[in-house]
Amino acid sequence: MNALRRNVLKGATGAGAVAVAVAAGLITPTRVLAAAPRAAFDAKGMPDTLKALGISSPADSKDITIKAPDIAENGAVVPVEITSNIPGTSGIAILAEKNAQPLVADFGFTNGAQGFISTRIKMANTSLVRAIVTAGGKTYTAAKEVKVTIGGCGG
């Protein structure tokens, strides 16, 4: 068993423990999303990533706005801006669905920080950029397609 696999397994059991703690109401979802398990970042493919994040079926929401170019010439730098108008937004996760490791970043907001994040991400292929918003213990999602002409993940 190599070291990486070990870490992944460790991360996975850790994520499980977090999910249990949430279910028991021990910690608020804010903390969990802000502290997304490292395993979620290493997960390959959307289903595994969502599983690692502990999100099963987020509801589609029109209150999430994703501002990203329709066509990105350079996949290494794709500007993405996500605004959540859902009251009580506590976390935003950004995923590029067809990246080898879809979870790009996640952010947790407290003490007056608004449901807004602006950053630049890498995209390997044309795919959906998905935002997953946590608000009041529930998860919501929205997606926008970005066409990529030159992939930005090397290889």
Next chain:
Amino acid sequence: MAEPMKIRATMQGDVADVKVLMNHPMETGLRKDAKTGQLVPAHYISTVTAKLNGTVVLEGNMAGGVSKNPYLGFKVKGAKSGDTIEISWEDNKGDKRTDTAKIS
């Protein structure tokens, strides 16, 4: 060592608009070196924390999927001109950097 960040924070109404530019290679660990054909080891910022006058307002986790020299923009309600914004990050190799700026 890590280069300093560029932080710009301005008030827009009662909301502080904060923009941060970090200096970091953000290697995914999946990219191959063109010359040697070897994988370039992963080297990316894993956690970012923003504080307003010492109180945490934003916590973020990142990975290699964020572009090189990451840009981060966020908004904080209830901040005032002259308040201090402190941004710190830590990468997967344990390197750290903290910078502060005043809201103008």
